[in-house]
Amino acid sequence: xxxxxxxxxxxxxxxxxxxxxxxxxxxxxxxxxxxxxxxxxxxxxxxxxxxxxxxxxxxxxxxxxxxxxxxxxxxxxxxxxxxxxxxxxxxxxxxxxxxxxxxxxxxxxxxxxxxxxxxxxxxxxxxxxxxxxxxxxxxxxxxxxxxxxxxxxxxxxxxxxxxxxxxxxxxxxxxxxxxxxxxxxxxxxxxxxxxxxxxxxxxxxxxxxxxxxxxxxxxxxxxxxxxxxxxxxxxxxxxxxxxxxx
Amino acid sequence: xxxxxxxxxxxxxxxxxxxxxxxxxxxxxxxxxxxxxxxxxxxxxxxxxxxxxxxxxxxxxxxxxxxxxxxxxxxxxxxxxxxxxxxxxxxxxxxxxxxxxxxxxxxxxxxxxxxxxxxxxxxxxxxxxxxxxxxxxxxxxxxxxxxxxxxxxxxxxxxxxxxxxxxxxxxxxxxxxxxxxxxxxxxxxxxxxxxxxxxxxxxxxxxxxxxxxxxxxxxxxxxxxxxxxxxxxxxxxxxxxxxxxx
DNA sequence: ATTTTCTATTTGTCATACAAATATAAATTA
DNA sequence: TAATTTATATTTGTATGACAAATAGAAAAT
Numbered sequence: 001x002x003x004x005x006x007x008x009x010x011x012x013x014x015x016x017x018x019x020x021x022x023x024x025x026x027x028x029x030x031x032x033x034x035x036x037x038x039x040x041x042x043x044x045x046x047x048x049x050x051x052x053x054x055x056x057x058x059x060x061x062x063x064x065x066x067x068x069x070x071x072x073x074x075x076x077x078x079x080x081x082x083x084x085x086x087x088x089x090x091x092x093x094x095x096x097x098x099x100x101x102x103x104x105x106x107x108x109x110x111x112x113x114x115x116x117x118x119x120x121x122x123x124x125x126x127x128x129x130x131x132x133x134x135x136x137x138x139x140x141x142x143x144x145x146x147x148x149x150x151x152x153x154x155x156x157x158x159x160x161x162x163x164x165x166x167x168x169x170x171x172x173x174x175x176x177x178x179x180x181x182x183x184x185x186x187x188x189x190x191x192x193x194x195x196x197x198x199x200x201x202x203x204x205x206x207x208x209x210x211x212x213x214x215x216x217x218x219x220x221x222x223x224x225x226x227x228x229x230x231x232x233x234x235x236x237x238x239x240x241x242x243x244x245x246x
Numbered sequence: 247x248x249x250x251x252x253x254x255x256x257x258x259x260x261x262x263x264x265x266x267x268x269x270x271x272x273x274x275x276x277x278x279x280x281x282x283x284x285x286x287x288x289x290x291x292x293x294x295x296x297x298x299x300x301x302x303x304x305x306x307x308x309x310x311x312x313x314x315x316x317x318x319x320x321x322x323x324x325x326x327x328x329x330x331x332x333x334x335x336x337x338x339x340x341x342x343x344x345x346x347x348x349x350x351x352x353x354x355x356x357x358x359x360x361x362x363x364x365x366x367x368x369x370x371x372x373x374x375x376x377x378x379x380x381x382x383x384x385x386x387x388x389x390x391x392x393x394x395x396x397x398x399x400x401x402x403x404x405x406x407x408x409x410x411x412x413x414x415x416x417x418x419x420x421x422x423x424x425x426x427x428x429x430x431x432x433x434x435x436x437x438x439x440x441x442x443x444x445x446x447x448x449x450x451x452x453x454x455x456x457x458x459x460x461x462x463x464x465x466x467x468x469x470x471x472x473x474x475x476x477x478x479x480x481x482x483x484x485x486x487x488x489x490x491x492x
Numbered sequence: 493a494t495t496t497t498c499t500a501t502t503t504g505t506c507a508t509a510c511a512a513a514t515a516t517a518a519a520t521t522a
Numbered sequence: 523t524a525a526t527t528t529a530t531a532t533t534t535g536t537a538t539g540a541c542a543a544a545t546a547g548a549a550a551a552t
Binding site (some may be wrong): 317318327 | 531534538543544
Binding site for chain 1 (some may be wrong): 260264268271272274278287296297300301302304305306307308309311326327328329332335336337338339340341342343344345346347349356357358364405415416417418420421424425428436
């Protein structure tokens, strides 16, 4: 027989259920802090076992779309997602993308350069006194000579995030979080050396001043200088590493 | 008694297991297409029930980190993640971010404008003949007058993605996927009207020609024109909507 | 009035069984 | 012999039932 049979799509029940609920969240029929039915109720509603319901819930929990609590007033609730939580997801995804697809330093670096200079332009335009204060605080933290390499890196991420926030464009901030994190391995490497630390700190000092003065050209120039500097350092480290293996 | 007791952190077992495996993927100890032990083996390895292992697996599956297949040569495998699959995750996150945080049209639009013009610049520099062919095909699909509004939107997303890919910067492509999708509701709205469709199609036509001629200024100008056009349309629609409720 | 205890509810985990898919080996057929 | 079919073992998918742990609110005791 040569009848063309539709290939039966067999998606697991837990995925189907998770997808249904996710759609309901995205299209707004389920709102933040809404409570889902209990697992027991859902077994009846969807006519599947509790194990299946639970697997569906874990799928949603992995995306931070829901949270669960035990007890009488407990249950499963839709999460209100802020930028920090969501960017967590983005960062894992971006990190994996970079490592699994062999994205070159140049690709990351050039994208980041363009976007960070965009942040600088907007920060010069839109920065408030509060933004300047936050940048100063971030720089003070990063300037502490006693902090570990990890702490220096975290402080560096924080400085760049603060700068992104000063653009007063939340969409841009959101996207920047990925990129800042993606170039972090470099900073991680170099922060062991105090000489490189001071170069970075000096650039950040001048960057704040330029943003304060709303000097866009100067600010973008300093940012470009920093990212070029980081790119060069990483390339040097890579070629040194390659030579060791010859 | 006033002893300071460490608050016992009680993370669910399934989350702990999922996190362990995710770390192993991120740090490279688990590579693409590696096979995880069978669920039965993992119950023994982690000393938990199979249900718990399965909940952990579903958490990873939700992030597309693993895939599973039944049967003797089946099992659970680490996924090789390409941009398209990962951007799926990003798009949900971005869509939720935009809807839950009331990100304004201006914020999305200005970010997209900057980044799409960046794509144009790089596309003019780096485009190959293959890229041009792909853009032509994308435009042909979008030009079909018989397609539905949804299909027109999908074709529009495809065109902009193809343009992003023509930049030959995969990091940039990756980030662009979020933004293209974020402005999609607008396109969705206007694609019902054939007059607006033809405006978009005309802009795309000129865009391809400009990229082919490597005319950066012209390409970026057309892109800016399109995004401004979309922004204006959405603002008009919003104010019309607001007036209805006065 | 305050504290303690009880109780009911809900998620978290475990154990076992069977269904469904599927690759490989074995048996059958042309 | 070669191709096809059938059996078999393996692995994930689903169902069921039970109990543990957390916890909010009611009831009881102080």
